[in-house]
Amino acid sequence: MWREHSEVAPEALSRVPAARADRAPKRPRVVILGAGFAGLNAAIGLRNAPVDIAVIDQRNHHLFQPLLYQVATAGLSPAQIATPIRRILAKQRNATVYMETVKAVDPSARTVTTCSRTLGWDYLILATGARHAYFGHDEWEAFAPGLKTVGDATAIRARILTAFEKAEASDSETERARLLTFAVVGAGPTGVEMAGAIAELARKAIAADFRNIDATSAKVVLLEAGPRVLPSFPPDLSEKARRQLFGLGVEVRVSEAVAGCDADGVTLQSGERIPAATIIWGAGVVASAAATWISAHSDRAGRVMVAGDLSVPGHLDIYAIGDTANARGPDGRPVPGVAPAAKQMGRYVARHIAARLRGRSLPAFAYRDLGNLATIGRKAAVADFGRARFSGFPAWLVWSFAHLWFLVGFRNRMIVFLDWAWAYATFDRSARLITDQPDARR
């Protein structure tokens, strides 16, 4: 009888998926931690590989981070730039998604432990990204939040809109001025975008809605410790960005380092005090804890140092990609912490694993620079495509189309396009909701 030949009762066996049953040929298991641009592209790149993939993320959605500043400034709704990870991978039958928080990684046992389970892996891909960094002043975070998650964005949106609300209700001129001052720390792409978007919000979108305050008098101060805005761009484009920011009414102050942030404003290292009810942090990032999980060598920003094939030295089957990795191209130049680089690293690691499974090898990862774009406001942007550099409306058009194009999902693209077209024609902001309650108003 069948039952005598087998140690497992047939009823039990029928409940076990084929890949898990002992007799089925075991497919290598790839565990991907993080479903940002890097992790998600690694998963998608492995869609035809003979592997079982587990994607673990502490959130249920993939976020199109380049447009997050528009959620923070009430231009877009969170659902327009965030898509459930499961939905993106719904048709990829070799991928399973878990919404879980990673507690530990054991490189020798080859396991990942989350709050509820331990998963084994044959290949591990670390793609857990980065958070904003306060350079040893974590106490500033409460007063100067950064912008990395949907929750960050809706919280910042609530702060900005609440500042206008409180100013409208205030009888004190000094307090009004403080409430209508917005300090943005750091003039990288995020800081420049935030400063430009807040200025436009105040000058255009909401100006007509108030009775007691003049919203157009709001002061947006962009503080940069270095000598120019957008330091990752060539100096001539930095200068053009500065001029476009000036045109929007942003006060740009370079070579001004921040010495302190508190509930009432910002103190500069010069000793100068800027009273500001709203401070937004865009000054730096630090990598996730991935390096400490596997006790890997990391740089000062906490990023895992990786080999040319993006594997972690000493751990051939562990890769680190995206903002959590410190990678260098074959030319020795560092791979920048931008979305296209994260995507390319994800796709590369997928190809690398697929090649290894076929017993082949792959040349080292080389970042293909597709150009550098930063937006400043309506019709204002800078674009650097090596020899072709431009700014203003043409750069803004390129930026818009590039971002719409890469936005996940056709439907989101369509709705965001309509929202932009509407906002462009009317200066209207669709998502001016205070849903996070910054104080005890709830």
Next chain:
Amino acid sequence: MWREHSEVAPEALSRVPAARADRAPKRPRVVILGAGFAGLNAAIGLRNAPVDIAVIDQRNHHLFQPLLYQVATAGLSPAQIATPIRRILAKQRNATVYMETVKAVDPSARTVTTCSRTLGWDYLILATGARHAYFGHDEWEAFAPGLKTVGDATAIRARILTAFEKAEASDSETERARLLTFAVVGAGPTGVEMAGAIAELARKAIAADFRNIDATSAKVVLLEAGPRVLPSFPPDLSEKARRQLFGLGVEVRVSEAVAGCDADGVTLQSGERIPAATIIWGAGVVASAAATWISAHSDRAGRVMVAGDLSVPGHLDIYAIGDTANARGPDGRPVPGVAPAAKQMGRYVARHIAARLRGRSLPAFAYRDLGNLATIGRKAAVADFGRARFSGFPAWLVWSFAHLWFLVGFRNRMIVFLDWAWAYATFDRSARLITDQPDARR
């Protein structure tokens, strides 16, 4: 010299808006508490009246509450059904909006005190709405949240989606069954809509996204203490609604009162236990504290008893409207707690005040019943227009157009229409974001 004739320096005077200056003829001040359907319509109804209006709301947005269940079930984004109050009243120059929480009302001094200021009024309109009621069991709220605000909706959305996520990650069959059971308490319109929408979410929108669970096996239980669903509808439509719910896979249990709610499920008065990770409360509402503010006579639900002209007996210049009022028509029938009634009450009070200012009077408020609609799901609804009663797809079409029509703002209408058209064609849900973190995942 001018300065000698005046106690106010001319520089100071020039800063005071005309209406506030002592020499300008003083216009009567109308303070409206609450910018729901009732309060907002009172404000809009007074747009041409010679009054100064202050609208005070603790939130910055007016909410189209009839579609809130779609935010809770990931069909719409909050910004699609919520509009900043200031934007709605931006062009109405006699209205000023304050986002503030009311602390006290003094009927004899004719003032309202908020956290930051005291405002005087000549006419006061109480339109502060209602909250869900737990019939003396407020401890149930933590386990069985109700649906009144955007925050409620995103919190419920997070609970529902997290239940599926946890089920996917669970290895215990008992726990999975509990995670995939959704109990909805109360079969009024909100309960019926929620039950139908959760069933559709599980059976259609997300079924393909999971690997370890069968989302279509999710159990939605609708519990009603009374003998039938939708008690405000005629019995034949209740029966049609029950059949449509059955068709969507909802388990409808009437004459079953709830004896307890906790973290693991619901206990019925029969002693039966329903293990359920997600419980949603739609069983009853209680009015805001407005009656206690002015020590007015109120009914058991806390609603202010009002006269035929919606004024509060003993306080000729105070009106109560919307869900915070207990009003009866000239025929003695109670005015129902629905959006059209709230709007009509708001418009009536605006006309009533305008008439009083001209020394005229107005007949008592009479509710004009425009019909009663409730939706159950895709293509499923019931409609009661007195002699014309229908259900199914025609009722659903009427419901859709009625709700789109009354949704504030053309742009929202267009975007929501596109979202619905897309969802209808593809069963897709656009807003499946877990942004509130129900446990310490953050």
